[in-house]
Amino acid sequence: MPPTPRIKHCRACGTPVDYRVPVDDNRERAVCPACHEVHYQNPCNVVGTVPHWEDKVLLCRRNIEPQRGLWTLPAGFMELGETTAEGALRETIEEAGAAIEMLPLYTVLNVVRAGQVHLFYRAALQHLTFDPGPETIEVALFSEADLPWHELAFRTVRVTLEHYFADRRSGHFGMHHGDIT
The missing domain is CATH 3.90.79.10 (Nucleoside Triphosphate Pyrophosphohydrolase)
Incomplete structure (x- = not known):
């Protein structure tokens, strides 16, 4: 399976995102360190x-x-x-x-x-x-x-x-x- 394209910037504020497992989640997501928006990628x-x-x-x-x-x-x-x-x-x-x-x-x-x-x-x-x-x-x-x-x-x-x-x-x-x- 080809790799999922990675999100580089927050869609809400434009800050470069970090990849980490958010609280109460079980997989790595793109998380904005500035506004804390969690970005999900779905089919x-x-x-x-x-x-x-x-x-x-x-x-x-x-x-x-x-x-x-x-x-x-x-x-x-x-x-x-x-x-x-x-x-x-x-x-x-x-x-x-x-x-x-x-x-x-x-x-x-x-x-x-x-x-x-x-x-x-x-x-x-x-x-x-x-x-x-x-x-x-x-x-x-x-x-x-x-x-x-x-x-x-x-x-x-x-x-x-x-x-x-x-x-x-x-x-x-x-x-x-x-x-x-």
Whole structure:
């Protein structure tokens, strides 16, 4: 696992921080010697959807790094002030311009080395009119047989799609969780 980037200055007052175990804690944290602010570093949530229509899923070809030009599910970083479902809906609208009905949470995947948790919801497409945003080159619907497996941007997308198509074949959609190592 790559080292966690270290905080150098207090976000509250700008003083260089010290690393030590605060009182009533059990691990080293960045602590400001001037204002005593304790700075925690926590994983980021990535939220998205698996938009589907009949036997197909909607993918977006990325127009940004990382993985520009590769295919992904519509997803991105959750913003403050929104729920995971609200963030997943927002990302789907921003990246694909797709109208969806949100369905249950589908996969929760820990990406420890990147300090992220990826949460994907199933989503039913309401129609086939799309208006992709600037982060997306194009959108397309793919059946399992036509899916560009070797051109997927992220392992969490691959794992989520593998679960989706296996569940679709079985006729039962469950909740999936796991770790990407």
